[in-house]
Amino acid sequence: MLSACSQNEQDKGQAQQAQPKTVHDKTAPVQVIQPVYELSVPAELKPFEQVAVYAKVTGFVKQLYVDRGDRVRKGQLLAVLEAPEMQQQYLSDKSTEQQVHSAYVYAKQAYDRLVDASKTPGAVADMELDRAKSAMESAKSAYDASKAGTAHASQLQQYLRITAPFDGVITQRNVSVGALTGGAGNTPLFTMGQRDRLRLTLSLPEKHASSVQPGMHATFTVSSQPGKTFEATLSRTSGMLEPQDRSLTLEFDVHNVSGELQGGDYAQVELQLKRKNPSHWVPATSLLHTQSGTFVLTWDNHEVRRVAVQEGIRLDTLIEVYGNLAASDRILLKPSEEIQTGKTGSAAAFKTTR
Structure with missing residues (x-):
């Protein structure tokens, strides 16, 4: 009799293990909300605005007017450089400009006289008139080029005056009076912000x-x-x-x-x-983390379905998820890998909660 009872209990245990495990748990709806977090x-x-102030031309620092911590206004003079060769270049270009301008004035006067003379038929050949006109235009072009060269030399001289590009404060002063700046390995005179x-x-x-x-x-x-x-x-x-x-x-x-x-x-x-649009939110306890990914278990019409999701942001006890979910889905609050997917066979297997 003892042997027969033992055998019956063993068979009963194996039959229970062969059946899918039914887990009684609560469910909750998927929330579609747009919270502020x-x-x-x-x-x-x-x-x-922050800038390093460099010298555009090579020269020696003649005078510094500001130091670290000084507040400056836009256009305020910060430093003056000196480069005597620039002044000589400007004077040379200015002299050349005056010489070329005189040549242009003479060529224009010669052309105007020929134009007046050509009003008398046969007094001036057409070729002579064209030659005078060409000479005048060439002299004018030379004068324009010389004038541009003088303006360039004058502009370079303006770069010897270093001014503030905007209102701010001097944060660094990197040179002293007498320093050579603007050459190879140029170091900024100031840094300001x-x-x-x-x-x-x-x-x-x-x-x-x-x-x-x-x-x-x-x-x-x-x-x-x-x-x-x-x-x-x-x-x-x-x-x-x-x-x-x-x-x-x-x-x-x-x-x-x-x-x-x-x-x-x-x-x-x-x-x-x-978020710009509402998204799906579920309780943090309803996520099932496995080696193959993160899932939630949905229960609908007595059927358990495993849905892969990606986690978003967390807000208190809720977490945002992205996956193949609908607003009408209900999810298990305490999922487990032991819960079998598919038909549960019983509507009482899960309790619904709000």
């Missing part, structure tokens, strides 16, 4: 790129001023992902008239993002 990203404050207006630049990860809204606002903090929060508005974006790190570059203009902020500070930016 927050994202914190690092950024950098830079001067709105705009301080009353800054750029807040950040790189937004690819999966958030479609959530950027035109004119969106942001708040940020800097480590040099703990406890203070600043605001900025989106001014421009590249519109294309950077191939190096697959990110979208955003720029916010920051008005800094008070001078509280410094160009070069690192900032932590809080963004309010929102």
Whole structure:
């Protein structure tokens, strides 16, 4: 009798193992929503305009009028160079211009006299008139070229005066009086940047790129001023992902008239993002991670279906997913690889929750 009972229990256990495992679990609907979510990203404050001021022509530094930290206005004189050979070149070109101009005036007068004489029939041959006209035009061309050469020499002299290209502050002074500048291995005389207006630049990860809204606002903090929060508005974006790190570059203009902020500070930016279109969201516990990928299990009409999805962003207990899902689908809140797909055979296998 003991042997027979033991055999019956063994057969019963094998029969239970052969049947598919039925898991009683709860389901929830797929949510199609368009929520606003927050994202914190690092950024950098830079001067709105920043430039290294070079000397265009070779010369010695004769006078410096500014130093590091000085505020300057657009067009303000920063330094003066000296190059005596430029003055001599200008005088030579000016003398040549006057000489060529005299030749042009003489050729024009000769041509005008021949034109007056040609009004008398037979007084001047046509060839003589054409020759005088050609000589006048040639002299005029030479005069124009000489005048352009003089203007070029005069313009080079203007480059000896170094002026500020915009309103800003001198951040570096790299030369001293008497230094030769503008030659090979040219070193900038100054570096200057705009301080009353800054750029807040950040790189937004690819999966958030479609959530950027035109004119969106942001708040940020800097480590040099703990406890203070600043605001900025989106001014421009590249519109294309950077191939190096697959990110979208955003720029916010920051008005800094008070001078509280410094160009070069690192900032932590809080963004309010929102997808342009509603997307599918499911509870984070409903994702099934396997070696072959990430899935959710849907239950409809007593049938369990495994749907491959890609994860998006996370918001509290919900996570955004992309896959072959519909708004009418219901998903298992606690999926398992042991749950068999296909017909469950019982409508009571899963409980519905909201």
